[in-house]
Amino acid sequence: MKLATLKHGGRDGTLVVVSRDLTRCQTVAGIARTLQAALDDWDTVAPELELVYDMLNAGHARHAIPFDPAHCHSPLPRAYQWADGSAYINHVELVRKARNAEVPASFYTDPLMYQGGSDSFIGPRDKIVADDSWGIDFEAEVAVVTGDVAMGATPAEAAASIRLLMLVNDVSLRNLIPKELEKGFGFFQSKPASAFSPVAVTPDELGVAWEGAKLHLPLRVELNGAAFGCPNAGQDMTFDFGQLVAHVAKTRELEAGSIIGSGTVSNKQGGLWGSTVANGGVGYCCLAELRMYETIEQGKPVTPFMKAGDRVRIEMLDEAGNNVFGTIDNTVVPLGG
Amino acid sequence: MKLATLKHGGRDGTLVVVSRDLTRCQTVAGIARTLQAALDDWDTVAPELELVYDMLNAGHARHAIPFDPAHCHSPLPRAYQWADGSAYINHVELVRKARNAEVPASFYTDPLMYQGGSDSFIGPRDKIVADDSWGIDFEAEVAVVTGDVAMGATPAEAAASIRLLMLVNDVSLRNLIPKELEKGFGFFQSKPASAFSPVAVTPDELGVAWEGAKLHLPLRVELNGAAFGCPNAGQDMTFDFGQLVAHVAKTRELEAGSIIGSGTVSNKQGGLWGSTVANGGVGYCCLAELRMYETIEQGKPVTPFMKAGDRVRIEMLDEAGNNVFGTIDNTVVPLGG
Numbered sequence: 001m002k003l004a005t006l007k008h009g010g011r012d013g014t015l016v017v018v019s020r021d022l023t024r025c026q027t028v029a030g031i032a033r034t035l036q037a038a039l040d041d042w043d044t045v046a047p048e049l050e051l052v053y054d055m056l057n058a059g060h061a062r063h064a065i066p067f068d069p070a071h072c073h074s075p076l077p078r079a080y081q082w083a084d085g086s087a088y089i090n091h092v093e094l095v096r097k098a099r100n101a102e103v104p105a106s107f108y109t110d111p112l113m114y115q116g117g118s119d120s121f122i123g124p125r126d127k128i129v130a131d132d133s134w135g136i137d138f139e140a141e142v143a144v145v146t147g148d149v150a151m152g153a154t155p156a157e158a159a160a161s162i163r164l165l166m167l168v169n170d171v172s173l174r175n176l177i178p179k180e181l182e183k184g185f186g187f188f189q190s191k192p193a194s195a196f197s198p199v200a201v202t203p204d205e206l207g208v209a210w211e212g213a214k215l216h217l218p219l220r221v222e223l224n225g226a227a228f229g230c231p232n233a234g235q236d237m238t239f240d241f242g243q244l245v246a247h248v249a250k251t252r253e254l255e256a257g258s259i260i261g262s263g264t265v266s267n268k269q270g271g272l273w274g275s276t277v278a279n280g281g282v283g284y285c286c287l288a289e290l291r292m293y294e295t296i297e298q299g300k301p302v303t304p305f306m307k308a309g310d311r312v313r314i315e316m317l318d319e320a321g322n323n324v325f326g327t328i329d330n331t332v333v334p335l336g337g
Numbered sequence: 338m339k340l341a342t343l344k345h346g347g348r349d350g351t352l353v354v355v356s357r358d359l360t361r362c363q364t365v366a367g368i369a370r371t372l373q374a375a376l377d378d379w380d381t382v383a384p385e386l387e388l389v390y391d392m393l394n395a396g397h398a399r400h401a402i403p404f405d406p407a408h409c410h411s412p413l414p415r416a417y418q419w420a421d422g423s424a425y426i427n428h429v430e431l432v433r434k435a436r437n438a439e440v441p442a443s444f445y446t447d448p449l450m451y452q453g454g455s456d457s458f459i460g461p462r463d464k465i466v467a468d469d470s471w472g473i474d475f476e477a478e479v480a481v482v483t484g485d486v487a488m489g490a491t492p493a494e495a496a497a498s499i500r501l502l503m504l505v506n507d508v509s510l511r512n513l514i515p516k517e518l519e520k521g522f523g524f525f526q527s528k529p530a531s532a533f534s535p536v537a538v539t540p541d542e543l544g545v546a547w548e549g550a551k552l553h554l555p556l557r558v559e560l561n562g563a564a565f566g567c568p569n570a571g572q573d574m575t576f577d578f579g580q581l582v583a584h585v586a587k588t589r590e591l592e593a594g595s596i597i598g599s600g601t602v603s604n605k606q607g608g609l610w611g612s613t614v615a616n617g618g619v620g621y622c623c624l625a626e627l628r629m630y631e632t633i634e635q636g637k638p639v640t641p642f643m644k645a646g647d648r649v650r651i652e653m654l655d656e657a658g659n660n661v662f663g664t665i666d667n668t669v670v671p672l673g674g
Contacts, residue, residue, distance in 0.1 A: 117589065186524070250526045
């Protein structure tokens with residue numbers, strides 16, 4: 001099943017069921033007005049939404065309208081929980097290598113996560129409002145939306161709580177990070193509002209691509225119209241989503257609608273630090289990785305961060321070439337611009 | 338105006354207006370079913386709630402029922418944003434002094450904040466479910482709930498966005514903190530679900546005690562029936578709530594219902610590191626501070642962290658001795674107990 005949130009209808013928007021091919025959608029106010037409302041009562045609501053989904057796909061939905069991602073907010077325009085992992089250790093290894101630091105051994109057994117802010121996401125086609133001097137970067141990731149998760153849940157229990165998957169652009173302000181991490185309390189101003197894919201999909205929708213609580217499809221990133229990355233999100237993921245969600249739930253219960261991210265998708269590409277798409281590699285899912293690669297190879301970063309007018313697109317195609325989640329498409333605009 | 342949330346009525350509970358003396362309350366489903374709904378549309382809703390408040394205080398509310406904090410959830414049982422500052426630098430100075438580290442100069446001009454998780458708070462009278470080995474501690478604080486705040490808001494604009502004040506018990510798991518901070522991404526498992534006071538109050542309710550975006554009243558903490566702390570929340574607060582909220586909004590907008598905490602209230606007590614209530618001082622608002630004081634004075638901490646059965650009470654009285662927010666009253670129970 002595929003679900004999206006149209007922007008009209010208040011702060012939480014309006015829930016729609018979207019056809020598998022992303023061409024049509026239907027509002028379902030009689031079932032659930034918002035995605036959070038559906039998640040709050042998922043066992044009752046999901047079967048009813050599935051019926052609408054089946055009718056949409058069969059072309060029998062009487063009130064279907066064309067689906068336009070330009071009218072979408074993030075599936076959860078605001079959420080009660082957004083925590084993001086660093087499950088692709090290659091990303092961490094690259095950062096450390098660029099400053100000649102070791103990756104602590106514990107990083108391979110204990111997930112590294114940060115607590116994000118979730119009160120106001122931007123939409124999949126919204127502008128990134130930021131000052132060029134902040135070092136604007138994208139991070140292309142996969143994320144899951146959970147149901148209720150008990151404190152102390154096992155990774156298997158946590159994996160079973162996963163209700164939906166989405167893509168994320170975890171916007172990061174690189175030039176604000178060093179000073180912030182120096183303070184010792186983690187990211188804060190350096191992690192502004194993230195954008196999610198127009199569509200959230202249930203795990204069953206992904207077929208064999210959803211295996212072992214990992215999503216085994218390439219994540220495609222395009223920067224200013226040129227291919228920038230296409231690593232496979234199922235490869236080199238040190239911690240699966242069951243492990244990530246269980247990490248969050250170790251000392252607290254998680255409530256329905258919690259979003260847990262994978263961290264920047266990153267493939268090792270045969271033990272190297274990766275290579276660009278232009279050089280025949282799978283490229284990268286953030287500018288920072290390319291800049292670290294450049295630092296390792298050439299002594300300093302060459303590729304600049306994003307500036308006003310720069311545009312990033314993030315999407316995932318299934319094996320038949322169909323767009324699964326719709327496309328995140330964010331352009332930078334200056335603060336006050 | 339005083340507002341609370343009764344536990345029945347779903348995940349967000351049921352909003353009630355509470356009389357100034359905390360003896361009676363009234364549901365207001367016809368105005369706003371939940372506190373978040375009221376905050377989402379505050380300018381329209383607040384005047385209607387004020388009318389109910391006036392009637393309650395005058396003894397004219399026809400459907401008033403007795404107010405029982407035991408039936409309360411935290412005013413926002415779940416929220417879209419919970420960020421917590423360290424505005425009382427004495428707390429930070431003590432931590433650093435105990436390990437012979439300097440407080441960086443920037444800490445006096447740039448607020449130290451961490452991003453908390455907000456999907457599932459515990460109620461003011463709920464148990465703290467935790468394992469004794471985690472090093473269970475309380476942190477008594479003041480928090481504000483904001484309306485919408487624009488990105489880049491000034492401290493004055495941010496202060497004007499404050500809709501409500503509450504008390505917080507920011508439960509902290511001290512033995513999980515060192516390893517977590519070592520990882521570099523801040524608190525995560527070490528900050529489980531916080532508890533808020535039964536009642537949230539509007540700033541105008543506080544009269545002259547709300548001045549300069551600080552709350553000038555003693556915060557009373559009692560541990561297992563003995564006075565533990567009573568520092569004044571208006572003293573030694575290096576950053577006021579306007580500055581704290583503006584810090585959060587530097588790179589993102591904040592949506593209505595965002596909760597921003599002060600950090601553990603802590604008074605310098607004449608340049609010393611504070612002293613216990615028993616020794617004639619104003620005491621402390623967390624066990625960690627007392628343990629750091631003991632470390633500085635005696636070479637090692639003496640007071641243990643909380644264990645199963647231990648109970649902490651947090652409240653604030655106005656100058657006439659009336660309980661302003663109701664009392665937070667949390668007892669520790671073991672995981673799986």
